[in-house]
Amino acid sequence: MAKLLALTIIVIAIASAVPVVMHTWVAPADVSTHGRLIDEQMSETMIEAGVSFLAAQIILAIFIWKFSSLRSDGKMRTFPGGAKGLVIAAIVLVGAEVLALGVFGVKAWATVYFTPPSADAIPVQCQAGQFAFYFRYPGPDGKFGPLHPEMINEANQNLFGLDPEHDPDSRDDIVTAEMAIPVNKEIHLLMHAKDVSHSFYVPALRIHQDFVPGLDLSLHFTATKIGKYEIVCSQLCGLGHYSMRAYLNVMSREDFDDWLKKQAALQ
Amino acid sequence: MRTKLGYAAALAVLGATTIAFGGPSGGSISGKVTYEGTPARQKPIDMSKEPACAKEHPTPITTETVVTGPGNALLNVVVYISAGAPDDPPPAQPATVDQKGCQYLPHVIPMVVNQELKVVNDDPTSHNIHPLAKINNEWNKSQPPRTPPFIEKFAKPEFIPVKCNIHPWMHSSFAVLKNSHYAVSSGDGGFSLPNLPPGKYTITAWHESYGDQTQDVTISGNETKTVNFVFKAKPY
Numbered sequence: 099m100a101k102l103l104a105l106t107i108i109v110i111a112i113a114s115a116v117p118v119v120m121h122t123w124v125a126p127a128d129v130s131t132h133g134r135l136i137d138e139q140m141s142e143t144m145i146e147a148g149v150s151f152l153a154a155q156i157i158l159a160i161f162i163w164k165f166s167s168l169r170s171d172g173k174m175r176t177f178p179g180g181a182k183g184l185v186i187a188a189i190v191l192v193g194a195e196v197l198a199l200g201v202f203g204v205k206a207w208a209t210v211y212f213t214p215p216s217a218d219a220i221p222v223q224c225q226a227g228q229f230a231f232y233f234r235y236p237g238p239d240g241k242f243g244p245l246h247p248e249m250i251n252e253a254n255q256n257l258f259g260l261d262p263e264h265d266p267d268s269r270d271d272i273v274t275a276e277m278a279i280p281v282n283k284e285i286h287l288l289m290h291a292k293d294v295s296h297s298f299y300v301p302a303l304r305i306h307q308d309f310v311p312g313l314d315l316s317l318h319f320t321a322t323k324i325g326k327y328e329i330v331c332s333q334l335c336g337l338g339h340y341s342m343r344a345y346l347n348v349m350s351r352e353d354f355d356d357w358l359k360k361q362a363a364l365q
Numbered sequence: 366m367r368t369k370l371g372y373a374a375a376l377a378v379l380g381a382t383t384i385a386f387g388g389p390s391g392g393s394i395s396g397k398v399t400y401e402g403t404p405a406r407q408k409p410i411d412m413s414k415e416p417a418c419a420k421e422h423p424t425p426i427t428t429e430t431v432v433t434g435p436g437n438a439l440l441n442v443v444v445y446i447s448a449g450a451p452d453d454p455p456p457a458q459p460a461t462v463d464q465k466g467c468q469y470l471p472h473v474i475p476m477v478v479n480q481e482l483k484v485v486n487d488d489p490t491s492h493n494i495h496p497l498a499k500i501n502n503e504w505n506k507s508q509p510p511r512t513p514p515f516i517e518k519f520a521k522p523e524f525i526p527v528k529c530n531i532h533p534w535m536h537s538s539f540a541v542l543k544n545s546h547y548a549v550s551s552g553d554g555g556f557s558l559p560n561l562p563p564g565k566y567t568i569t570a571w572h573e574s575y576g577d578q579t580q581d582v583t584i585s586g587n588e589t590k591t592v593n594f595v596f597k598a599k600p601y
Contacts, residue, residue, distance in 0.1 A: 230414055230533050252528070253536035254430040254574075255408040263601040275411035337493060337507065338531035343414055364409050 100166030104159040111155035118148060126302045129323040129348070133304035135206035143199055150195070210305070215318035219284035222277065225258055226309045227292030229338030231329060232257045235272040235358060243268025250292070272361045278347040280354040281324050289315045297333035300346055308333055321348040392584035395557040396592040398442040398550040398570055404431040404598035405574075410534045417489045418467035418532075429472045429536070430574045431598065438554030439596055441473045442572045443524075443540045445547035446558065447579065449566035453544040455480035459516065462527075462537065464492045464508070469527065469537035473573070475547050476539065478522055485514040493530035496539055498523060505530055524571060538573050570594040 117123060128137060177184040204212075223234040223242060236242045243265040250259040260268040279285050289298060291309035299306045302325075307317055331342035349357060407427035412419040419425075432440040459481035463470040465488060476482055486492050486508040495505035500523040506515065519525070519541040529535035540547070548556035550570075558568075563585045571577040575596040582590050 227533065229531055252533045253526070254405065254428050255410065255534065257533075261601075276413055336530075338491075341415065341490070341531060345413060 100162050104162040104166075107155055107159045107162070111152055111159075115148060115152055118144060125304075126327075127323075128302065128304055129321050129325065129327070130303045130305070131320040131322060132206070132209040135209055136304040139203045139206040142202065146195065146199065210317050210319065215286040215316075216284050219286040219318055220279065221286045221288060222279070223258075223288045223290070224277070224298060225290055225292055226296035226298070226331065226335075226342075227257075228294065228336050229331075229342040230275065231277070231296075231298075231331075231342070231344040233274050233277045233344075234258055235274070235361075237270030237272055237362065239267060239270055241267040243271050247292075270362070272358065272365055274361050276345050276347055277329065278349055278354055278357045279321060280351045281321055281348050283351070284318055284320045286318045287316060289317075294335050295333045296331045296335050296342070299330050299332040300327055302327045303346070306332065321346075324348050324350060391560055391562040392586065392588045392590065393557060393559040393561055394566070394568060394582055394584070394590050394592050395555070396444075396594070397554045398439045398444065398556065398572075398594045398596070399437040399554050400431075400433065400439045400575075400596045400598040401437065402598035403600045404433055405600055407431065412467055412532075412534070415467055415490055415532060421466035426466075426468060428534075431572075432472070434552050434554060436553065438550070438552070439572065439575075440550050440552065440554065442550040442554075442556070442570050442594070442596075443473060443475055443542075443547060444550065444556045444558065444568060444570045444594070445475070445540070445542050446544060446561075447567050447569040449564055450544045450546050450561075453477055455518075456545060459483040461485060462494075462539075464488055464494070464529070464535075467492075467529075467532050467535055469529075469535060471549075473538045473540060473549055475549060476519070476541055477545055478541055478543060479518050479520060482517045482519070482539070483514045484508065484517065486510060486512065491531060492535070494527065495530050496525045496527045498525045501525065501541070524573075526573070540571065568592055570596075572596055575599075 125137070128134065221236060221242070225232045225234070234242065243260050243262070244267070246259045246261050248259065249256060249261055257273055260271060262268045289307065289309055291311045294311060296309040297306065298309065303319055303321060305317065305319055307315065309315070325348055327346040327348070329344045329346050331339060335342065407429065409425040409427050411425065412422065429441070434440055455477050460474055460476035461483045462474050463485045467488060467490070474482070484494055484506070489510045491507060491509045493505055493507045497503060498519070500521045501519045504517070508515070519539065521541065522543050523541050525539040525541065527537040527539055546558050546561065548558055550556045561584050565581065565583045567579050567581055569577050569579045575598070578594050578596070580592050580594070582592055584590060
């Protein structure tokens with residue numbers, strides 16, 4: 099029975115490693131400047147975690163196979179230093195692995211989070227609310243008008259709570275349900291949640307950032323390929339979570355300028 | 366003697382029939398609802414997150430907080446008798462709100478207290494209708510596609526803003542009224558309240574963005590009175 103268990107462990111471990119090794123489920127092609135670093139880090143992590151996982155399962159199976167027939171009166175060898183030594187060794191080993199992942203991973207992380215956006219990055223505000231994303235562009239004056247949450251009224255599409263009657267900066271703000279950006283141009287994304295936690299996940303951009311109510315978060319990225327990509331909420335946010343999505347439309351500079359003009363006319 | 370009785374009976378039946386079917390049943394009030402000033406521009410609604418609904422509107426629909434017609438006509442105004450008429454029992458026919466193309470049809474739904482309200486989902490997507498009632502009980506109900514309509518009722522008079530908890534752009538209003546003497550201003554802003562017995566009435570016109578206005582009207586005999594309402598429009 100114990101030998102069957104050992105074999106089962108080996109079979110499950112190998113079966114779960116096969117799709118990873120064979121690249122059965124691959125991420126969509128990367129269309130960002132920072133994505134390569136993320137992908138490299140991801141595959142380093144997968145290799146390291148995968149080898150550790152397989153090694154641990156195989157050793158476990160060998161031990162079960164070898165020692166399951168030992169009688170209760172048989173002699174058992176112990177780890178040098180006893181249980182205490184074993185725990186210390188495990189902590190050092192696992193700790194070193196986690197630390198190494200962190201140290202090597204910080205390079206990829208820093209490209210998105212620890213460096214400021216360039217001065218001419220295009221600012222786009224993204225508001226997540228149950229159950230839709232909305233985007234705001236500052237318009238020709240380059241300034242976002244102030245937000246008045248008490249004025250949010252979805253019935254008349256005042257989705258951000260703007261007061262154009264009293265705030266001149268708000269008058270040329272452009273609010274859209276689709277996010278369009280020019281290709282090969284850095285975008286400074288300013289994120290805030292209207293109600294609960296949401297997430298801004300664009301697999302093709304290798305960006306996955308939560309919205310946290312009460313926090314203004316920002317990140318920056320550059321898309322490198324024209325196309326239409328899905329933005330999905332990956333943080334369970336309520337009843338309509340499954341339908342919370344928007345589209346990221348990466349365009350040529352000319353198309354983007356035209357699009358922005360058209361959107362401005364619709365405000 | 367028999368003949369006289371026969372005549373009397375025939376007259377009585379005739380009289381009753383006249384009252385019940387088609388006799389003149391009182392006066393009426395009609396008029397127009399208009400606005401002055403500049404109403405807020407209605408913004409197009411982008412439904413791209415719900416492709417099934419976006420497909421139904423090749424030209425995007427706009428918000429409906431202020432719907433106007435030619436000649437400064439103001440639509441979707443509920444004109445009703447707020448005082449002077451007795452309360453009516455709920456009509457047997459239900460009022461209906463249809464969710465179609467991620468839009469509430471019609472935009473304003475008048476009904477009498479305790480009248481059945483039939484909620485229909487004609488979309489291939491789920492809706493969650495949420496009347497934001499303050500006086501009546503507040504509720505919200507999910508309605509997946511292809512599920513049968515459900516029935517609800519409101520026990521007290523109230524104007525209730527309605528929203529969909531899944532599609533933030535979907536908005537509507539329920540007008541729960543005490544009697545059946547109501548009308549919603551149509552394409553030219555016109556309305557008509559027929560079958561009013563003689564009496565003194567207070568007529569109220571309610572608009573979801575511009576609030577309400579009242580006028581007192583006295584009806585005598587079968588006369589038709591004209592009552593017009595003018596709302597002040599705001600650009601923001």
